[in-house]
Amino acid sequence: MQTARRWIIGVVNEPITTDNQFSSLTTFRQAAYRCLGRARDAQLDLTDAVLLTSAANSFAELSLSPVFRRKWPSVYEAIQDGCPDRAALLKLYLARIPTASRPVLAGDHTAWSRLSAPTLRDRSIQHQPARLKVHRPITVGHGYSTLAWIPQLVGSWANPLLHERVGSMDSPVSQGGEQLRRVCQGLAVRPISLWDTEYGSARFANETADIPADKIVRLRLNLHLRGVPPPYSGRGRRPIHGRRFRFKDPTTWGEPVETLETEHPRFGRVRVASWDDLHFTQAPQQRLVVARIERLDARGTRRAPQVMWLAWLGAEPPPLAEWWALYFWRFRIDHWYRFAKRRLYWTLPCFGTPEQAERWSDLMPFLSWELWLARQGVVDRPLPWQKAQAELTPGHVCQVMGSILAAIGTPACVPKTRGKAPGWQTGRPRKRRLHHPIVYKCPRRRRPAT
Numbered sequence: 001m002q003t004a005r006r007w008i009i010g011v012v013n014e015p016i017t018t019d020n021q022f023s024s025l026t027t028f029r030q031a032a033y034r035c036l037g038r039a040r041d042a043q044l045d046l047t048d049a050v051l052l053t054s055a056a057n058s059f060a061e062l063s064l065s066p067v068f069r070r071k072w073p074s075v076y077e078a079i080q081d082g083c084p085d086r087a088a089l090l091k092l093y094l095a096r097i098p099t100a101s102r103p104v105l106a107g108d109h110t111a112w113s114r115l116s117a118p119t120l121r122d123r124s125i126q127h128q129p130a131r132l133k134v135h136r137p138i139t140v141g142h143g144y145s146t147l148a149w150i151p152q153l154v155g156s157w158a159n160p161l162l163h164e165r166v167g168s169m170d171s172p173v174s175q176g177g178e179q180l181r182r183v184c185q186g187l188a189v190r191p192i193s194l195w196d197t198e199y200g201s202a203r204f205a206n207e208t209a210d211i212p213a214d215k216i217v218r219l220r221l222n223l224h225l226r227g228v229p230p231p232y233s234g235r236g237r238r239p240i241h242g243r244r245f246r247f248k249d250p251t252t253w254g255e256p257v258e259t260l261e262t263e264h265p266r267f268g269r270v271r272v273a274s275w276d277d278l279h280f281t282q283a284p285q286q287r288l289v290v291a292r293i294e295r296l297d298a299r300g301t302r303r304a305p306q307v308m309w310l311a312w313l314g315a316e317p318p319p320l321a322e323w324w325a326l327y328f329w330r331f332r333i334d335h336w337y338r339f340a341k342r343r344l345y346w347t348l349p350c351f352g353t354p355e356q357a358e359r360w361s362d363l364m365p366f367l368s369w370e371l372w373l374a375r376q377g378v379v380d381r382p383l384p385w386q387k388a389q390a391e392l393t394p395g396h397v398c399q400v401m402g403s404i405l406a407a408i409g410t411p412a413c414v415p416k417t418r419g420k421a422p423g424w425q426t427g428r429p430r431k432r433r434l435h436h437p438i439v440y441k442c443p444r445r446r447r448p449a450t
Contacts, residue, residue, distance in 0.1 A: 025373040026408045028092070032366055033411045035088040041412040042078035045069055047367055048410065050344055051401040059349035067405065070415050079351065084362040086162075093161050093369060094186040097149055104150045104326065105193040105213075106158060106333045107180065109172040112347050112357065114141040119433040122354050124168040125440065140438055142166070142354065144361060145175040147183055148336060150194075150329045151372065155391050158336040159372050160365035165358050168439035173199055177207040184213050190315075192216065192323075194330035202282035205313055209286055214314030216327050221309065223247055225278040225288065240284045245275070247309055256292075258320045266328075268297035274320045278311075289317050291324050339394055340364050352433070371397045374404050 049065035111126035227242030
């Protein structure tokens with residue numbers, strides 16, 4: 001496992017002094033400040049208020065933070081008038097990824113639930129895990145696709161590079177592939193990307209075939225693949241597919257190309273076997289190397305499955321012992337989603353338009369990168385009910401950001417007094433906002449008349 005880590009990951013382990021770390025954070029904040037566009041001063045004050053506010057019940061409460069030097073209406077005006085330069089911010093993030101080794105990326109999507117927002121455009125049915133089995137795992141709102149850089153071997157850090165809304169007529173698979181393409185255009189090293197079962201399809205394999213990146217994708221348990229076609233017999237059409245490879249039928253597997261049994265520090269005893277020269281039925285040109293991971297000590301539940309199938313897409317893969325465990329790093333993006341919703345207040349505001357929600361979402365990667373750059377320049381100060389940690393999590397870094405911001409200051413300008421607003425003109429008519437229906441990708445079937 002140590003060989004695999006040295007070969008794949010470029011981890012920043014150099015000793016960094018506090019002065020250098022604060023200098024790096026200050027430089028990053030100044031460069032990002034220039035990328036925020038209009039209302040940049042209010043936006044930067046708003047992001048500082050997010051980091052310093054440990055609990056907020058409404059979006060307007062962020063204006064009560066001492067670092068937000070404006071009145072509470074400026075909280076919403078900063079998002080309404082702002083226009084962050086997404087391409088410039090992406091370039092800023094990519095410049096801070098080490099190129100000594102291959103970076104690891106993780107892609108996924110989540111839902112921003114807006115059940116009680118009939119005047120919000122472009123709402124659609126989104127997948128959202130339900131706590132109770134009696135509830136359907138869906139919600140109504142907007143979907144967001146995220147591509148993040150996984151910087152460390154251990155921990156829960158995931159630094160987003162792109163965090164964008166998925167339109168109601170688009171799909172997370174296409175959005176994730178397009179995000180991977182844009183990120184690879186700015187990277188000098190061929191990355192390895194990690195994807196969940198929704199992306200384990202022929203469509204994703206075809207759409208990302210020309211992207212200079214290797215992909216490790218989790219496959220569904222009920223999937224079946226095809227092998228190498230047999231030699232041409234000289235009559236009829238040349239064969240495209242070979243034997244069937246059904247995951248649920250061991251008799252179709254044949255002899256694996258490589259097998260190993262090892263002890264994983266988290267999952268215990270693991271048996272891994274791999275087969276090559278497989279492909280999806282609808283993507284015969286995209287070669288797959290499939291690995292079956294069997295956790296011998298697992299309970300066999302949904303959270304602890306006993307069997308998992310992975311596929312390697314891209315260039316020639318390294319030995320099996322060097323890449324099969326990489327997929328488990330993908331779960332760190334789930335930690336980031338939970339952190340963004342609960343601590344960064346991503347889904348707290350109730351914006352009236354999708355454009356405002358997108359501008360607010362563009363600030364989430366900026367907040368995460370600030371915490372990452374500040375992690376080694378602080379000392380952990382856990383709350384009385386928390387344990388001290390050697391490797392700080394994003395939440396623990398948030399707890400000490402107040403002293404850091406007080407030391408480095410802010411590039412935002414001091415607000416100027418604008419006077420009192422004239423208010424609504426007397427006699428000017430008011431219009432009710434339009435109600436927009438929920439967008440369904442497939443037409444709903446009508447129930448037969450009884």
